[in-house]
Amino acid sequence: MGLVLDKVSRHVGGHAHIENVSLTLERGSLNVLLGPTLSGKTSLMRLMAGLDTPSAGRILVDGVDVTGRHVRERSVAMVYQQFINYPSLSVYENIASPLRVARRPKDEIDRKVREAARLLKLDPYLQRTPQQLSGGQQQRTAIARALVKEAQLVLLDEPLANLDYKLREELREELPKIFAATGAVFVYATTEPAEALLLRGNTATLWEGRLAQFGRTPDVYRRPANLTSARVFSDPPLNTMRVHKRGLQIVLATGEHGPARGVLAELPDDDYTIGFRADHLHLERPHADAVALRGVVAVSEITGSESFVHIDLPRTDGGQFGGGADRWVAVTRGVLEVEPGERIECFIDPRRLFVFGHDGRLAAAPPLVMAA
Amino acid sequence: MLRARIVLTLYILLLMLPIYWLVNMSLKTNTEIVSGLTLWPHNLTFENYRRIFTDPSWYSGYLNSLQYVVLNTVLSIALALPAAYAFSRYRFVGDKHLFFWLLSNRMAPAAVFALPFFNLYSAIGLFDTPLAVALAHCLFNVPLAVWILEGFMSGVPREIDETAYLDGYSFSHFFVKIFTPLVASGIGVTAFFCFMFSWVELLLARTLTSVDAKPIAATMTRTVSASGMDWGLLAAAGVLTILPGALVIWFVRNYIAKGFALGRV
Numbered sequence: 001m002g003l004v005l006d007k008v009s010r011h012v013g014g015h016a017h018i019e020n021v022s023l024t025l026e027r028g029s030l031n032v033l034l035g036p037t038l039s040g041k042t043s044l045m046r047l048m049a050g051l052d053t054p055s056a057g058r059i060l061v062d063g064v065d066v067t068g069r070h071v072r073e074r075s076v077a078m079v080y081q082q083f084i085n086y087p088s089l090s091v092y093e094n095i096a097s098p099l100r101v102a103r104r105p106k107d108e109i110d111r112k113v114r115e116a117a118r119l120l121k122l123d124p125y126l127q128r129t130p131q132q133l134s135g136g137q138q139q140r141t142a143i144a145r146a147l148v149k150e151a152q153l154v155l156l157d158e159p160l161a162n163l164d165y166k167l168r169e170e171l172r173e174e175l176p177k178i179f180a181a182t183g184a185v186f187v188y189a190t191t192e193p194a195e196a197l198l199l200r201g202n203t204a205t206l207w208e209g210r211l212a213q214f215g216r217t218p219d220v221y222r223r224p225a226n227l228t229s230a231r232v233f234s235d236p237p238l239n240t241m242r243v244h245k246r247g248l249q250i251v252l253a254t255g256e257h258g259p260a261r262g263v264l265a266e267l268p269d270d271d272y273t274i275g276f277r278a279d280h281l282h283l284e285r286p287h288a289d290a291v292a293l294r295g296v297v298a299v300s301e302i303t304g305s306e307s308f309v310h311i312d313l314p315r316t317d318g319g320q321f322g323g324g325a326d327r328w329v330a331v332t333r334g335v336l337e338v339e340p341g342e343r344i345e346c347f348i349d350p351r352r353l354f355v356f357g358h359d360g361r362l363a364a365a366p367p368l369v370m371a372a
Numbered sequence: 373m374l375r376a377r378i379v380l381t382l383y384i385l386l387l388m389l390p391i392y393w394l395v396n397m398s399l400k401t402n403t404e405i406v407s408g409l410t411l412w413p414h415n416l417t418f419e420n421y422r423r424i425f426t427d428p429s430w431y432s433g434y435l436n437s438l439q440y441v442v443l444n445t446v447l448s449i450a451l452a453l454p455a456a457y458a459f460s461r462y463r464f465v466g467d468k469h470l471f472f473w474l475l476s477n478r479m480a481p482a483a484v485f486a487l488p489f490f491n492l493y494s495a496i497g498l499f500d501t502p503l504a505v506a507l508a509h510c511l512f513n514v515p516l517a518v519w520i521l522e523g524f525m526s527g528v529p530r531e532i533d534e535t536a537y538l539d540g541y542s543f544s545h546f547f548v549k550i551f552t553p554l555v556a557s558g559i560g561v562t563a564f565f566c567f568m569f570s571w572v573e574l575l576l577a578r579t580l581t582s583v584d585a586k587p588i589a590a591t592m593t594r595t596v597s598a599s600g601m602d603w604g605l606l607a608a609a610g611v612l613t614i615l616p617g618a619l620v621i622w623f624v625r626n627y628i629a630k631g632f633a634l635g636r637v
Binding site: 049051071076078084085086097102142145 | 529531532534535536537538539540541542545550553554
């Protein structure tokens with residue numbers, strides 16, 4: 001048992017913020033809501049918390065319908081992306097606040113507050129007010145408050161987005177451990193695919209208020225159920241291209257054609273969209289079966305340990321591909337110096353492609369052993 | 373730098389001159405005031421102040437004024453707090469129009485309302501009570517208070533409200549314990565403006581009172597006609613009328629700037 005969203009929708013002024021989302025989140029599980037900004041992560045969390053009521057559908061906690069119930073009567077803790085604390089209270093009182101309202105005995109409050117403060121390294125600051133703390137300490141205060149409440153549902157809405165790099169890494173590792181012990185349903189919203197993978201657990205990919213896919217995080221990553229889910233769970237953006245399959249021949253949008261190999265070999269004749277992540281676009285031929293394509297460098301970004309090369313691949317004019325260009329991203333190790341406008345050859349591995357049908361659903365994928 | 377300082381000093385001297393002259397006059401005898409120009413009191417006297425503090429017809433004017441001003445300030449803030457919260461947190465049909473309409477009340481001249489208030493309060497027995505003036509001044513001060521407080525409240529993130537509900541606070545508990553301290557400076561600024569507007573308002577205060585609740589401003593004007601020109605006494609009364617405002621401004625001086633920054637004052 002746990003939290004169940006049953007065909008939940010929320011419409012505000014004619015706009016669908018959340019559209020027909022069904023989800024089952026188990027008690028003691030860690031669930032990541034992954035999606036770009038405006039994909040509905042926060043809207044969905046507010047519905048889970050009971051801060052907003054759904055326009056349609058039901059929300060059940062342990063089998064009990066709580067759809068219209070006020071937040072106060074639910075067992076929910078939430079941490080916002082902005083650092084939200086009570087500015088007029090000390091850090092100690094901030095953390096103690098949910099316990100005080102629940103009228104717990106004084107010594108229990110003191111014990112729990114100190115325990116949470118120790119866990120989140122806030123002990124030296126208990127007598128300060130939130131304004132006297134750094135951003136990271138303020139957010140840790142908010143997290144400590146969510147922790148002492150021992151709620152059945154813990155919602156973290158991009159809690160680390162406004163923190164500096166080092167602190168993020170530290171907290172990202174600690175947070176799941178801290179909350180796992182409480183046996184709560186743990187929901188974590190993020191815009192970053194890498195964060196979802198690091199947190200493991202389950203991932204729900206969201207796009208424009210709809211649920212694209214929900215499952216174990218590695219499964220969602222390696223077996224995106226549809227093109228939307230693959231796009232959401234990809235950073236840099238997913239490389240895609242429309243292709244035709246005609247018998248044993250495959251025609252790419254660039255006009256190139258060749259024998260249908262790899263994952264494409266077994267598919268019936270049709271139009272498809274191929275998709276793959278930046279690490280599977282190679283700038284050097286990986287093996288003899290790789291397909292070579294010619295493009296033009298659009299942008300090149302060098303981070304030091306990695307280089308990202310954005311390549312435009314012009315589509316053939318006329319026919320069904322209709323001109324224009326596909327923008328792909330390749331990631332290579334080390335520093336690779338290329339100039340925008342430079343012609344470049346890139347390679348795709350036909351065995352490591354996701355293939356999506358007309359309706360966007362996954363039609364073929366590389367075998368799991370390979371698609372690491 | 374030096375020139376700027378000189379210009380500023382001259383400007384402040386110019387501003388302070390009438391106030392200095394008032395204080396100067398209040399410490400002179402009438403003979404000295406009318407006999408010619410003296411830059412400071414040659415025969416220093418506190419007789420004018422002594423008379424105000426001992427004569428009930430004088431000091432009761434201050435007490436009456438203070439009564440309705442404090443009453444009005446408390447009423448205005450008590451009414452405006454929930455109203456401002458509603459305007460800052462909820463969207464409802466016509467909220468913006470209602471908000472503007474409230475503000476437009478301030479634009480109506482007091483003279484328009486003097487007659488209906490006089491008639492109404494006479495009919496229900498409120499005439500010549502501090503409550504009558506306090507209620508009449510609410511007409512101007514409640515919209516002002518809502519306007520100022522709404523600015524301060526909108527500066528408090530809505531997420532704080534939600535966090536409090538998530539923590540289990542009831543609305544009233546949250547409002548008193550968490551929210552009010554966050555807008556305390558706003559309440560201070562609002563109280564100051566309500567106090568000042570009510571304190572200096574003359575027309576309604578004089579129309580709605582006769583003997584028992586006569587405000588100090590009315591006492592001053594009536595004394596002029598009754599006993600000729602008692603310059604020194606009037607000057608002393610004037611100084612004592614300025615004092616409460618100066619005191620209040622001293623207490624809220626740090627918050628006023630914040631009010632200006634919010635564009636609400």
